[in-house]
Amino acid sequence: MKITGKVIRYGDNVDTDVIIPARYLNTSNPKELAAHCMEDLDPTFVKRVKAGDIMVGGVNFGCGSSREHAPIVIKESGIACVVAKSFARIFYRNAINIGLPIVEFSGEIDEGDKLEIDFDNGVIRNLSKNTQGKFPPFPGFLQKIISKGGLFPAMEELK
Amino acid sequence: MQMTMSQKILAAHAGRKSVSPGELVMANLDLVLGNDITAPVAINEYRKAGASCVFDCKKIALVMDHFTPNKDIKAAEQTKKVREFAAEKKIENFFDVGTVGIEHALLPERGLVVAGDLVIGADSHTCTYGALGAFSTGVGSTDMAVGMAHGKGWFKVPRAMKFNLHGSLPKWVSGKDVILHIIGKIGVDGALYKSMEFSGPGVSSLSMDDRLCICNMAIEAGAKNGIFPVDEKTRKYMSEHSKKTPVEFSADPDADYDEVMDIDLSSLRSTVAFPHLPSNTRTFDNMPVVPIDQVVIGSCTNGRLSDLQVAARILKGRKVNPKVRTIIFPATQKIYLDALRQGLLEIFVEAGAAVSTPTCGPCLGGHMGILAKGERAVATTNRNFVGRMGHPESEVYLASPEVAAASAITGVITDPATL
Numbered sequence A: 001m002k003i004t005g006k007v008i009r010y011g012d013n014v015d016t017d018v019i020i021p022a023r024y025l026n027t028s029n030p031k032e033l034a035a036h037c038m039e040d041l042d043p044t045f046v047k048r049v050k051a052g053d054i055m056v057g058g059v060n061f062g063c064g065s066s067r068e069h070a071p072i073v074i075k076e077s078g079i080a081c082v083v084a085k086s087f088a089r090i091f092y093r094n095a096i097n098i099g100l101p102i103v104e105f106s107g108e109i110d111e112g113d114k115l116e117i118d119f120d121n122g123v124i125r126n127l128s129k130n131t132q133g134k135f136p137p138f139p140g141f142l143q144k145i146i147s148k149g150g151l152f153p154a155m156e157e158l159k
Numbered sequence B: 001m002q003m004t005m006s007q008k009i010l011a012a013h014a015g016r017k018s019v020s021p022g023e024l025v026m027a028n029l030d031l032v033l034g035n036d037i038t039a040p041v042a043i044n045e046y047r048k049a050g051a052s053c054v055f056d057c058k059k060i061a062l063v064m065d066h067f068t069p070n071k072d073i074k075a076a077e078q079t080k081k082v083r084e085f086a087a088e089k090k091i092e093n094f095f096d097v098g099t100v101g102i103e104h105a106l107l108p109e110r111g112l113v114v115a116g117d118l119v120i121g122a123d124s125h126t127c128t129y130g131a132l133g134a135f136s137t138g139v140g141s142t143d144m145a146v147g148m149a150h151g152k153g154w155f156k157v158p159r160a161m162k163f164n165l166h167g168s169l170p171k172w173v174s175g176k177d178v179i180l181h182i183i184g185k186i187g188v189d190g191a192l193y194k195s196m197e198f199s200g201p202g203v204s205s206l207s208m209d210d211r212l213c214i215c216n217m218a219i220e221a222g223a224k225n226g227i228f229p230v231d232e233k234t235r236k237y238m239s240e241h242s243k244k245t246p247v248e249f250s251a252d253p254d255a256d257y258d259e260v261m262d263i264d265l266s267s268l269r270s271t272v273a274f275p276h277l278p279s280n281t282r283t284f285d286n287m288p289v290v291p292i293d294q295v296v297i298g299s300c301t302n303g304r305l306s307d308l309q310v311a312a313r314i315l316k317g318r319k320v321n322p323k324v325r326t327i328i329f330p331a332t333q334k335i336y337l338d339a340l341r342q343g344l345l346e347i348f349v350e351a352g353a354a355v356s357t358p359t360c361g362p363c364l365g366g367h368m369g370i371l372a373k374g375e376r377a378v379a380t381t382n383r384n385f386v387g388r389m390g391h392p393e394s395e396v397y398l399a400s401p402e403v404a405a406a407s408a409i410t411g412v413i414t415d416p417a418t419l
Helices: A030-036 A070-074 A089-098 A142-149 A151-158 B005-013 B038-048 B075-089 B103-109 B124-131 B143-150 B175-186 B201-207 B210-223 B234-239 B307-313 B333-341 B343-350 B400-411
Strands: A001-007 A054-057 A083-084 A102-106 A112-117 A123-126 A133-134 B024-028 B031-035 B060-061 B093-095 B118-121 B135-138 B152-156 B160-166 B193-199 B225-229 B258-266 B271-273 B280-284 B293-297 B327-328 B377-378 B395-398
Touching: A001 A102, A001 A123, A030 A070, A070 A089, A083 A112, A089 A102, A089 A142, A089 B143, A123 B210, A142 A151, A151 B143, B005 B024, B005 B118, B005 B135, B005 B193, B031 B038, B031 B103, B031 B143, B038 B075, B038 B143, B060 B075, B060 B103, B075 B093, B103 B210, B103 B234, B103 B333, B118 B124, B118 B143, B124 B135, B124 B210, B124 B225, B124 B234, B135 B210, B135 B225, B135 B307, B143 B152, B160 B175, B160 B201, B175 B210, B175 B258, B175 B271, B175 B280, B193 B210, B210 B225, B210 B234, B210 B307, B293 B307, B293 B400, B307 B333, B307 B400, B327 B343, B377 B400
Parallel strands: A001 A054, A054 A083, A083 A102, B031 B060, B031 B118, B060 B093, B118 B135, B160 B193, B160 B258, B193 B225, B293 B327, B293 B377, B377 B395
Antiparallel strands: A001 A112, A112 A123, A123 A133, B024 B152, B271 B280, B271 B395
C-alpha cells in the first residue's frame, strides 16, 4: 500500500483529551464525534482537513485516556495515516485494532509538506523537501490484524 | 530466562514457561472491564462482529461511572445500551447508580481482582490493580469487545523499570506525592510501553490505598502497568475483600530492568503538578502563590476512605474559603457509607464543601464541577491536560488530598504542613 498526502502537524504529547474532549463522549457515533476532532488544540482542524491528509506528531502521540474514540475521530475526519516520533501505547494498539494506519518516524516534517508513505517497503518520502527515510515494518502478528481489517476478524487465526 | 513479576504473570496466562520483552503473545484474561463511555463502543463492535455468547459472564465488569447519574439524554442512551447488553448476556458484575462506584476503587473493593490475575479494562487507569500484585492494563474498546467474546487479549511483553523504595513517608505526604515525584523525574513518556515495578523495604510502610494510588498513575508516565509485590498487607486486603484464590508471583532476583531508581520515601515532600502535564511538578520550596476557584477531592486516584479521612482531619472545625467551590466525591457507595458512619461527611458539609455521589464527573470534564474560562482547580485527580476539567483555558493542579484540603481553606495552593 502506498499513500500520498499533505501534512497537518502538531507537537509532542498530543493527548486524547485534545483529540476528542471527554465532554463529547456521550455518543459513540463516529460522525457526531468527528465534528469535534482536535477542537481544544486546533479549532481550525475540522474546517481545513481534507480526505487523505496525514497527521504528524512528536513524541508520545495519543497519551492519556484509553478512549478508542480518539483514533476513530481521526480516521473519520479523513486522515489517511498518523506519523509520530512515538505513540502512547493504548493509542498505538487502538489504531491497529480499528485499522488506522500509523507510522513511527523521527525525520523532519513540516506543516503543509507533501508525504508519500510506502507501507510495503517501510519508506517515507518527503516530496516537498526531497528527502526520504525508512520506518520499521509491523511485526507479522500485527500485520495479520491490519490485513484482516481489525482485531475481531483476525481472532480466528490468532487465538 | 530471568523474568520480572509482570512478565511472569503474562507467561502464565499465555501458557508459556517464559516470555521475552518485545514478544507478542495472546493470553487468557481473568477479567474484562468497561465503563459507560468505552463499553458502548465495544458493544457496537461486538454486535458488528456477530459475536453471540460472552466467554464468561462472571469475568466481565461493566461499571456505569463516568457520566452517571446520567448527565444528559445522550449519556442516558449510552448507559441504556450497556444495561440492555448486560441483561441479555447475563453479566453478573454490572454496576449502575445505587451500587456503582468509580471502577478502579470498586473492583478491588468487590474482590473482583486478586494477585496473579491478568486484567484488561477499556479505561487507561486499569493499571491501578497492580497494587494487588495483578497484571492489569488499559486497552481500547475493540480489545474489550474481543476480550468479552474470546476471553483473550494480545500483549507485547513489556520491558521494565524498577523503583526501589526505602524508608517511610513523612506526615502529610502520601502515595500521590510518590507517584507525582516519580512522573516529575521520568516524564510523561518516561516508562513508555514498560512495566513500573515497585519493590524494596519501603513497600511495607505504604498502605494499600497508597499503593492503589501509585499504580493508578503509572499510565501518566506512559507505562503499560504498575505493580507491587504481594506482602502481608496485600494478603490481608484480599482476604477481607475477595473469595477468589490469589496466585503470588515475584520477580526473579536477576530480572532485567532498563533502569533502577532508588527512592527514599522519607525525603519526599508534598508535590503539585502544574498545568498542563502531570510531569510538570513542583514542591513547596519552589511554589508561586496560586489562587484557586475550585477543589476536587475524589476520583479513582484519591477517592478512597483514607483520602477522605485525611481531608476531614484538615477540614475539621474549619471553613473552606468562600471563593473556593469544594467538591468531595467518595469513590464508592461503601466508602460513602463508611465516611458517613465515621462522621466525615458531616465535617465536610459543616466546612462548606459539597459531597457528591460516586462519579468520575469533573475529573474528565464530564459534569459535576466544570471550570469556566480562566478558572483554576486543585484536584486529587490524575490528569491536567488542556481542557481536562472544562474550558480549554482553565487550569488543573494535581495534588494529594492533604494539599487539596489545605488549599480549600486558604484559597491558594497550600502546604498542609503550614496550616
